[in-house]
Amino acid sequence: MSRRGVEGAVALVTGANRGIGAAFVDALLAAGVLRVHAGARDPDTLAGLLERHGGRVVAHRLDVTRTADVAAVAAAAADTTVLVNNAGVFRNQRLFDTSDPEAAREEMEVNYFGVLAMCRAFSPILADNGGGAIVNVLSAAALANVPVMGGYSPSKAAARSLTAALRAELGHLGITAHALIVGSVDTRMAAHVRGDKADPADIARAGIAAIRHDLPEVDTDPMAVAVRAAIARDPREFERQMTAMLSSPTLHTGRG
Numbered sequence: 001m002s003r004r005g006v007e008g009a010v011a012l013v014t015g016a017n018r019g020i021g022a023a024f025v026d027a028l029l030a031a032g033v034l035r036v037h038a039g040a041r042d043p044d045t046l047a048g049l050l051e052r053h054g055g056r057v058v059a060h061r062l063d064v065t066r067t068a069d070v071a072a073v074a075a076a077a078a079d080t081t082v083l084v085n086n087a088g089v090f091r092n093q094r095l096f097d098t099s100d101p102e103a104a105r106e107e108m109e110v111n112y113f114g115v116l117a118m119c120r121a122f123s124p125i126l127a128d129n130g131g132g133a134i135v136n137v138l139s140a141a142a143l144a145n146v147p148v149m150g151g152y153s154p155s156k157a158a159a160r161s162l163t164a165a166l167r168a169e170l171g172h173l174g175i176t177a178h179a180l181i182v183g184s185v186d187t188r189m190a191a192h193v194r195g196d197k198a199d200p201a202d203i204a205r206a207g208i209a210a211i212r213h214d215l216p217e218v219d220t221d222p223m224a225v226a227v228r229a230a231i232a233r234d235p236r237e238f239e240r241q242m243t244a245m246l247s248s249p250t251l252h253t254g255r256g
């Protein structure tokens, strides 16, 4: 049977050391989660969270592309009932006219295969614990192949499809799956983006609401809502506007 809600749950957050991941740790604990397993490529970067929350946060070394890390965390965090796949990479490269063709592979390795590896490792754990929830932090880039988002759009679209597969294959085990469609958020990844950006805490709260109300997919912020509406209105015009906006000389570029 699925355990709706987060009160009394034990959560695991990937990429917990900064940005939306760190906000998830704070929000989950504020919402009544007992303990959060916080994954980071460099556990030393979790010092601030450990200081803030004491023994309620457990630090783990976790690069989601490393099979040994994923296996070790699954063994150490077998009490998990809520998995938040937040870790992600945005290489800000074009798919075709690019000086770094390997960027698309890295985005797929982290944003899709990393999520897949975590879901494969933790779905039996959630099932053994009586059910649970998997939240995948995706992007508005998953809804359409946003021009100049190179390999990032395909990687997030693949993870969106994976989220539906989780529901189809694991729903009978009491596991719910939730896709967060994120627009623009004030983190290092979006440092090069101008305009209004949501607070990472808003995205975490939207994720918790998705679990509580068993929502399969949630647009987490005004940009995500606007993107979905624009695609529905006129997909070709949406692509034209995105290309113009993201190619603007006022927009800084750099690795996200």
Ligand SMILES: NC(=O)c1ccc[n+]([C@@H]2O[C@H](COP(=O)([O-])OP(=O)(O)OC[C@H]3O[C@@H](n4cnc5c(N)ncnc54)[C@H](OP(=O)(O)O)[C@@H]3O)[C@@H](O)[C@H]2O)c1
Pocket: 014, 015, 016, 017, 018, 019, 020, 021, 040, 041, 042, 045, 062, 063, 064, 065, 086, 087, 088, 089, 090, 110, 114, 137, 138, 139, 140, 182, 183, 184, 185, 186, 187, 188, 189, 190, 256
């Ligand atoms: N910010 C936005 O506007 C926006 C929009 C749409 C979607 N998103 C999504 O939101 C999620 C969080 O991003 P953010 O905005 O918080 O960006 P961020 O501040 O750049 O954080 C990215 C996090 O992912 C971690 N990470 C990267 N590769 C990893 C790997 N192989 N294994 C484990 N962790 C890894 C980073 O760890 P290190 O510190 O070690 O690099 C960092 O903790 C991502 O999935 C991103 O695609 C963000």
